[in-house]
Amino acid sequence: MLEFLTKKTRFLGLDIGTTSIKVAELHFSGGRFQLSSYSILTNYGHLERLNDAIQTSSFKISEQSVAGMISTILKKSKIDVADVVMSVSNFSSYTTVLDFPYVSDREISQAMPFQAKQHVPIPMSEVVLDHQVVEEQSGRLLILLIAVPKDLINRYIKIAKLCNLKIKAIELEAISMARILMAKDPNPSLILDIGGRITSLVVTDKSSVRMTGTIDIAGGDLTQLLSSGLSVSPMRAEEIKKAYGLKPPPGQESITGLMTTVLDNIKLEAERMIAAYYRKSGRTINQIYVTGGSANLIGLLEYFSANSNLKFIKGDLFELGLVDYTPTA
Numbered sequence: 001m002l003e004f005l006t007k008k009t010r011f012l013g014l015d016i017g018t019t020s021i022k023v024a025e026l027h028f029s030g031g032r033f034q035l036s037s038y039s040i041l042t043n044y045g046h047l048e049r050l051n052d053a054i055q056t057s058s059f060k061i062s063e064q065s066v067a068g069m070i071s072t073i074l075k076k077s078k079i080d081v082a083d084v085v086m087s088v089s090n091f092s093s094y095t096t097v098l099d100f101p102y103v104s105d106r107e108i109s110q111a112m113p114f115q116a117k118q119h120v121p122i123p124m125s126e127v128v129l130d131h132q133v134v135e136e137q138s139g140r141l142l143i144l145l146i147a148v149p150k151d152l153i154n155r156y157i158k159i160a161k162l163c164n165l166k167i168k169a170i171e172l173e174a175i176s177m178a179r180i181l182m183a184k185d186p187n188p189s190l191i192l193d194i195g196g197r198i199t200s201l202v203v204t205d206k207s208s209v210r211m212t213g214t215i216d217i218a219g220g221d222l223t224q225l226l227s228s229g230l231s232v233s234p235m236r237a238e239e240i241k242k243a244y245g246l247k248p249p250p251g252q253e254s255i256t257g258l259m260t261t262v263l264d265n266i267k268l269e270a271e272r273m274i275a276a277y278y279r280k281s282g283r284t285i286n287q288i289y290v291t292g293g294s295a296n297l298i299g300l301l302e303y304f305s306a307n308s309n310l311k312f313i314k315g316d317l318f319e320l321g322l323v324d325y326t327p328t329a
């Protein structure tokens with residue numbers, strides 16, 4: 001756990017997604033995270049223009065624009081907390097779990113750059129490395145190696161500066177998600193975060209991250225398919241998707257058919273990841289936590305659960321009692 005988070009101070013969580021920016025004001029009290037304020041700014045431009053994502057691997061929108069959006073959210077939601085924890089999306093980072101003999105922390109740190117060279121597809125001079133021991137077992141260590149492009153870190157530093165925010169930590173989204181969502185569930189699990197442009201897959205076991213992956217099929221594809229299939233504008237398609245999901249009114253069942261190919265592909269990727277984890281560790285995943293904005297699609301969990309031995313759980317932090325919401329006046 002990032003230690004300062006537990007010192008009762010208020011802090012901001014900032015998530016710059018591909019299609020939205022989310023700001024949460026939190027504090028840690030009574031052994032739990034309390035959310036006091038939350039705000040989302042969604043960019044619908046990406047539905048009309050594929051290149052109009054807030055964040056992609058090639059950074060389409062300038063730091064100035066992103067900072068402007070964040071400042072607007074902070075002003076509107078009257079948040080004046082300066083300490084911020086920023087999340088790095090799984091699609092822009094690299095992770096791998098290494099099996100190590102039991103050695104000292106110093107030796108691990110020294111070995112990481114050599115290990116990283118073999119696993120990370122970009123030059124070491126262009127990444128920031130970090131690692132986390134995820135398990136100790138019979139004289140061996142399982143170590144999660146994380147590599148984040150320096151460009152991305154520099155971009156975040158610039159954005160924070162422009163918004164007068166003080167970065168307390170920059171953390172991989174997968175790790176933040178596992179910490180909070182899996183805090184009470186040590187079972188081998190898959191977190192399936194279906195966002196706007198990206199679906200992120202994170203295997204956790206004993207509550208820590210074991211594998212990560214991303215695919216670029218997500219909620220935006222559902223909207224685009226509805227838009228072309230029903231010959232309506234992307235904005236209208238977005239409304240229809242949110243209003244009916246997979247349970248449209250009688251006579252409009254074609255809506256469901258348009259979306260299921262995308263959902264079947266996402267489910268297939270989830271099953272592939274589960275099989276890969278089994279091959280690697282011999283451990284079976286029986287449950288999937290579905291999160292991200294698209295987890296709200298009406299009927300989604302039912303659809304995924306049909307003809308499946310897997311248990312699908314909505315990864316809703318409030319419903320699961322993992323975060324309290326105590327709005328400030």
Ligand SMILES: Nc1ncnc2c1ncn2[C@@H]1O[C@H](COP(=O)(O)OP(=O)(O)OP(=O)(O)O)[C@@H](O)[C@H]1O
Nearest residue numbers: 017018019020195196197198219220293294296297
């Ligand atoms: N009620 C709803 N029903 C169906 N889909 C929804 C609903 N609410 C939001 N979505 C979809 O969720 C998606 C956005 O999810 P999210 O906010 O997790 O994305 P993001 O974090 O900005 O993007 P990414 O994770 O790709 O970087 C959009 O495609 C949106 O249409």
Ligand SMILES: [Mg+2]
Nearest residue numbers: 017018195292
């Ligand atoms: Mg996201």
